[in-house]
Each structure stands twice: as structure tokens, then as C-alpha cells.
Amino acid sequence: xxTLTIFTDISxxxxxxxxxxxxxxxxxxxxxxxxxxxxxxxxxxxPALADADIAFxxxxxxxxxxxxxxxxxxxxSAGYTRYDTAExxxxxxxxxxxxxxxxxxxxxxCAEHLFSFMLAQVRRLPAALxxxxxxxxxxxxxxxxxxxxxxxxxxxxxxxxxIARHLIELLRPFNMKIVAMRRQPKGDESxxxxxxxxxxxALANADHVVNLLPGNDDSSRFMAGPxxxxxxxGAAFYNIGRGTTVDQDALNExxxxxxxxxxxxxxxxxxxxxxxxxxxxxxxxxITPHVGGGHANESEMLVRHFLENFRRFLNEDSLLDxxx
Amino acid sequence: xxTLTIFTDISxxxxxxxxxxxxxxxxxxxxxxxxxxxxxxxxxxxPALADADIAFxxxxxxxxxxxxxxxxxxxxSAGYTRYDTAExxxxxxxxxxxxxxxxxxxxxxCAEHLFSFMLAQVRRLPAALxxxxxxxxxxxxxxxxxxxxxxxxxxxxxxxxxIARHLIELLRPFNMKIVAMRRQPKGDESxxxxxxxxxxxALANADHVVNLLPGNDDSSRFMAGPxxxxxxxGAAFYNIGRGTTVDQDALNExxxxxxxxxxxxxxxxxxxxxxxxxxxxxxxxxITPHVGGGHANESEMLVRHFLENFRRFLNEDSLLDxxx
Numbered sequence: 001x002x003t004l005t006i007f008t009d010i011s012x013x014x015x016x017x018x019x020x021x022x023x024x025x026x027x028x029x030x031x032x033x034x035x036x037x038x039x040x041x042x043x044x045x046x047p048a049l050a051d052a053d054i055a056f057x058x059x060x061x062x063x064x065x066x067x068x069x070x071x072x073x074x075x076x077s078a079g080y081t082r083y084d085t086a087e088x089x090x091x092x093x094x095x096x097x098x099x100x101x102x103x104x105x106x107x108x109x110c111a112e113h114l115f116s117f118m119l120a121q122v123r124r125l126p127a128a129l130x131x132x133x134x135x136x137x138x139x140x141x142x143x144x145x146x147x148x149x150x151x152x153x154x155x156x157x158x159x160x161x162x163i164a165r166h167l168i169e170l171l172r173p174f175n176m177k178i179v180a181m182r183r184q185p186k187g188d189e190s191x192x193x194x195x196x197x198x199x200x201x202a203l204a205n206a207d208h209v210v211n212l213l214p215g216n217d218d219s220s221r222f223m224a225g226p227x228x229x230x231x232x233x234g235a236a237f238y239n240i241g242r243g244t245t246v247d248q249d250a251l252n253e254x255x256x257x258x259x260x261x262x263x264x265x266x267x268x269x270x271x272x273x274x275x276x277x278x279x280x281x282x283x284x285x286x287i288t289p290h291v292g293g294g295h296a297n298e299s300e301m302l303v304r305h306f307l308e309n310f311r312r313f314l315n316e317d318s319l320l321d322x323x324x
Numbered sequence: 325x326x327t328l329t330i331f332t333d334i335s336x337x338x339x340x341x342x343x344x345x346x347x348x349x350x351x352x353x354x355x356x357x358x359x360x361x362x363x364x365x366x367x368x369x370x371p372a373l374a375d376a377d378i379a380f381x382x383x384x385x386x387x388x389x390x391x392x393x394x395x396x397x398x399x400x401s402a403g404y405t406r407y408d409t410a411e412x413x414x415x416x417x418x419x420x421x422x423x424x425x426x427x428x429x430x431x432x433x434c435a436e437h438l439f440s441f442m443l444a445q446v447r448r449l450p451a452a453l454x455x456x457x458x459x460x461x462x463x464x465x466x467x468x469x470x471x472x473x474x475x476x477x478x479x480x481x482x483x484x485x486x487i488a489r490h491l492i493e494l495l496r497p498f499n500m501k502i503v504a505m506r507r508q509p510k511g512d513e514s515x516x517x518x519x520x521x522x523x524x525x526a527l528a529n530a531d532h533v534v535n536l537l538p539g540n541d542d543s544s545r546f547m548a549g550p551x552x553x554x555x556x557x558g559a560a561f562y563n564i565g566r567g568t569t570v571d572q573d574a575l576n577e578x579x580x581x582x583x584x585x586x587x588x589x590x591x592x593x594x595x596x597x598x599x600x601x602x603x604x605x606x607x608x609x610x611i612t613p614h615v616g617g618g619h620a621n622e623s624e625m626l627v628r629h630f631l632e633n634f635r636r637f638l639n640e641d642s643l644l645d646x647x648x
Contacts, residue, residue, distance in 0.1 A: 170498070296471065
């Protein structure tokens with residue numbers, strides 16, 4: 001058996017490190033990157049990548065181009081924006097380099113994070129937690145009479161990847177009207193599907209618009225003035241994909257006019273936003289600092305997911321979460 | 325056909341009022357109570373109750389005793405604490421007076437409200453919304469590494485009424501280990517069931533303890549020192565039933581010691597809590613002001629539920645949400 005060399009720039013310690021080392025043996029590991037950079041998108045790739053057959057983590061794009069015998073890159077993130085270029089794709093095709101992501105690892109926490117946003121929105125959680133122990137009739141009445149339930153409400157989901165499919169399963173018991181937008185519907189989706197061209201009329205019927213689009217040239221500022229204007233007045237907007245997919249000035253305007261009643265954002269562009277950014281003072285703009293995929297067992301889950309794909313790689317089975 | 329007289333002390337306006345009036349005709353309505361008291365537990369019952377065959381709202385207990393031909397009381401609340409006495413029960417039995425609640429109306433908003441608490445807890449929503457745009461490594465790392473998902477976690481639900489059953493359906497896609505405590509398990513429950521005597525060991529295995537108990541003599545301070553001590557260290561506690569079912573001093577201690585990592589309370593005793601109450605400054609004590617059942621269409625839903633029961637009453641069918 002040929003002994004493979006796995007480069008990784010993710011930071012592992014104790015049992016999780018042992019888990020990786022013991023389960024890839026006799027194949028070897030080259031440790032690179034900065035301490036603690038579990039999913040940093042900016043980690044620097046050690047020159048050691050040149051010696052690797054497999055990379056697990058966030059190897060730099062130019063460093064990948066510079067390698068000669070790298071056969072598979074397994075990203076430690078769900079997103080793959082900086083690898084999603086025609087140039088990279090062509091190189092990967094020519095060299096038969098596989099690219100996979102950790103999207104399955106992040107699907108559950110991201111879907112639950114988004115779902116926590118939706119329930120907090122209908123139950124008016126930020127206002128209710130702030131009102132707290134204030135039983136003045138006006139504040140309680142205002143809360144009760146503006147709270148709703150997801151039951152029977154409608155949602156448009158932009159994107160139909162792992163997170164979307166997971167979210168749809170979580171939403172099942174709520175009997176929502178679910179429409180998913182997909183670049184190329186395949187007819188095997190479990191919900192009603194539309195193409196991007198059919199989006200505007202669909203937005204007019206949705207109480208919730210959930211943006212899960214990945215960041216790439218096609219999705220740049222996908223949600224802009226016309227899209228927010230097409231939404232049902234007072235609907236809520238959510239983004240847990242990439243900040244680049246939203247025209248944030250247009251969103252800010254829509255929040256100020258009340259066209260969009262609330263925005264729940266786990267991602268912005270840039271991250272963090274500059275301290276004087278208008279979204280930080282826009283009404284009902286709820287922001288979490290890109291923690292949607294976070295999980296107490298994140299590093300262990302990343303390693304287990306890599307190990308499953310490594311097993312598949314050795315057996316020449318189809319890889320999970322494969323981009324190309 | 326005998327023309328019945330329906331007393332109601334709930335405040336209705338416009339279309340919702342017409343909905344009730346038109347659908348009970350030719351039976352008549354006597355309007356009592358104070359304007360705006362949709363579900364107030366303290367509304368005063370007009371003397372007019374004496375003339376009624378049916379009461380819809382929150383008729384006073386002593387006023388009900390004083391009536392002679394009242395046959396059915398349909399409460400506009402899910403709770404029925406003040407009617408839940410041996411004395412009232414005996415009187416109702418002797419006089420063949422039926423008591424029903426609006427619990428079905430509140431089951432969905434209450435279940436979703438509780439569910440929003442659980443998801444906010446695992447996704448650390450209060451801290452994440454506060455951290456907001458702060459990408460300092462320490463705060464983000466702390467958030468990500470303490471966030472979890474409901475997937476595979478365990479929950480003990482105290483009480484097995486309409487809200488519990490509804491909540492269990494919502495939890496299905498999360499593959500949680502669900503145990504429900506019921507005074508008298510009937511064997512037809514859709515989840516694993518325990519009696520109150522079996523509670524302490526069950527608490528030791530639960531990541532979430534959800535209290536849905538109604539307020540009565542049996543449930544008074546049901547969750548006290550020994551129960552909180554029996555919980556898995558760091559588990560979360562939720563209450564959307566009645567504040568009286570919790571020993572709040574014991575809860576406060578458990579929050580301070582970290583035995584209970586967070587409390588999510590939609591109900592307290594009294595409501596509101598006095599401004600200097602220790603729970604108001606206890607760590608991770610998240611309070612909403614008894615709004616769990618709130619819904620934008622609450623009054624319409626209450627009327628529709630009453631009308632369905634009124635139809636059943638006329639046809640001598642079994643009444644929905646019947647207490648006795």
C-alpha cells in the first residue's frame with residue numbers, strides 16, 4: 001500500500017488530535033497553519049503542502065496551484081467561495097483534483113441557528129426578553145398581539161444545499177408553505193421549487209425569506225432593492241450564507257421603511273461591520289457574529305467527517321460533500 | 325328549540341364580535357366584564373351571569389356558585405387554576421356543570437414559544453445577539469464552542485397535556501430523547517412516560533427540563549431544591565405553565581451555583597415579580613412576561629374554538645378541552 005501524506009492546517013489537541021492521527025495511520029500527517037485556526041479563512045498554508053497528497057483544512061489557493069501531486073482538498077468549512085472560480089475549477093479538472101467541504105458538519109448547527117432566528121421572530125423574543133417582567137398593559141398587549149406562530153406561514157428559501165434540505169426537515173411539523181429557489185431544479189426536491197427568474201412573484205407571498213446562498217459571482221448582491229421591494233410588506237429576512245449576497249444598503253433602506261420588518265443576519269460584508277455601519281443601527285436588525293455553524297464538538301465532528309471521506313477516498317467510493 | 329343565553333366577559337370588536345354574534349344566533353349574548361379583558365384572570369363577572377345558560381370567558385368562581393341554571397363554562401384561558409378545587413369540582417358534578425378551556429387555542433403559540441426558548445438556549449442566542457458584530461477571537465470562540473444543537477439531546481417534560489403533546493410533535497425531527505412525566509400514564513403516550521415518583525433519576529439524564537404543569541395543590545412548588553439538585557449539572561430549565569409550580573428561591577440558588585445553567589420563564593409567582601426579586605438578577609435567567617399564548621389572531625381563534633364547542637354542546641357531542 002502506498003503511504004499517503006495528509007497536510008492539515010487545522011488546530012487539534014488531545015483526544016481529537018489522537019482521533020485523526022490514529023485513524024489515518026499508517027498514512028502520515030504534516031501539521032501546518034497557525035495554532036487555533038480551526039476554520040479561519042485566512043490561515044497561511046505552510047510550504048509543506050507541496051509534499052502532500054491530501055489537504056484537510058483551508059489550504060491557500062495559490063499554494064494549491066503550486067503543488068504537483070495534491071489529489072484531494074477537504075475543506076474544514078461549508079463555504080468554498082475562494083475556490084469557486086473558473087480558473088480553479090479548470091485546474092482541478094485538468095489535474096483530477098477533488099474538492100470536498102465540511103458542509104454536512106455545519107448543516108445541523110446552521111439549520112438550527114436559522115430556525116432559532118425564525119422562532120425568535122414569530123415569538124418576538126428580543127422584545128419579550130427586554131420587556132421581561134414589565135406587565136404594563138400596553139407593553140404586554142403589544143407583544144401578545146404581534147406574536148404569531150410559524151404554523152401555516154410561508155417561507156421562500158434561497159439555495160437548496162445541505163442546510164436548506166436540513167432546514168426543510170425541521171420545518172415539517174409546522175405545516176409551512178415552503179418554496180425553494182434553485183439554480184437548476186432537478187425535479188427530485190421535496191418541496192415546491194423555483195428558478196431565480198421566478199423569484200420576484202414568489203417573494204410577494206412569503207412571510208419569511210431565508211437566504212442560504214453561497215458566495216460566488218452569480219450570487220453577489222443577489223438580494224438587492226428590487227428583491228426587497230418585491231417581498232410582502234412586513235416580512236422577515238434571514239441570512240446565514242454569505243454577507244456578499246446581500247446589497248446591505250438596500251436592506252438598510254427596507255428596514256427603515258418597514259418594507260422588511262426584521263433582518264436576522266449571521267453573516268455580513270465585511271465581518272465585522274465597521275462601527276459606523278448603518279445596519280448596526282437599523283430597526284430590528286438582529287446580528288450574530290458568524291456563529292451559525294458553531295458547535296461544542298466542532299473539531300471532533302470535522303475530524304470524523306474527514307475520516308469518513310478519507311475511508312471513501314482510499315476505497316475509491318464517492319466522496320461526501322463533493323464540489324468537483 | 326330553546327333559546328340559550330350566553331354570557332361572555334371577553335372583549336370583542338368588529339369582525340370578531342360579528343363572528344360570535346352571527347354564529348350563535350338565534351341564541352343570545354349578554355356582554356359583561358371590562359373592555360379589553362380578553363383573558364384577564366381578574367375580570368369581574370357581571371351580575372348578568374345569573375341569567376346565563378353558558379359562560380364564555382373568565383366568570384368569577386363565587387358568581388358561578390351563585391347561579392342556578394348555568395350548564396357550561398368555557399374558559400378563554402388554557403389554565404383553570406382557580407376552578408381546580410375539590411369544592412368547585414363537587415358543585416360542578418352535582419349540578420352537571422361542564423367546564424372546558426381554550427387550551428387548544430394556546431397549545432400552538434405556547435409550544436412554539438417554549439421551542440423558541442430551547443433553540444435560543446442551544447444556539448446561545450441572547451449572548452450571540454449581544455456579541456453581535458464583535459469578532460474578537462475570545463468572544464466568538466466562546467460562543468461557537470458553547471453552542472450545541474438539539475439533535476440527540478434529551479428532554480424531560482413535566483405534564484402531558486395539549487401543549488406537551490404539541491411540543492413533542494415539533495421536536496420530532498430533532499431525534500431527541502423525550503421523557504414525559506404524567507400523573508397517571510395511560511400507556512397510549514407517543515413517548516416514554518414516567519410517574520412523578522420516577523422523576524428524580526430521569527432528571528439526571530436530561531439536558532432540558534420543560535415544566536408545563538398546571539397550577540393546583542399537587543403541583544405547588546413541585547420543582548424545588550431536591551429536583552434542581554437531581555438535574556444533570558448545567559442543564560437548562562424552562563417554565564411556561566404556572567409560576568406557583570416552582571420554588572423560586574431554590575431555582576435562584578441553582579442558577580447561582582451553576583447547577584442549572586439557564587432558566588427560561590414565561591411565568592413567575594407573582595406576576596410581575598417585585599423589582600428587587602432575586603430571579604431578576606440571577607445569572608442566565610431569561611424572562612418573558614407571560615406572553616407564551618399570545619397570537620395576533622388570538623381573539624378570533626378563541627371565538628372559533630368556542631363556536632366549535634358550542635356546536636358540539638348543541639349536538640350533545642363530546643366537548644373539546646373538557647376538564648369535567
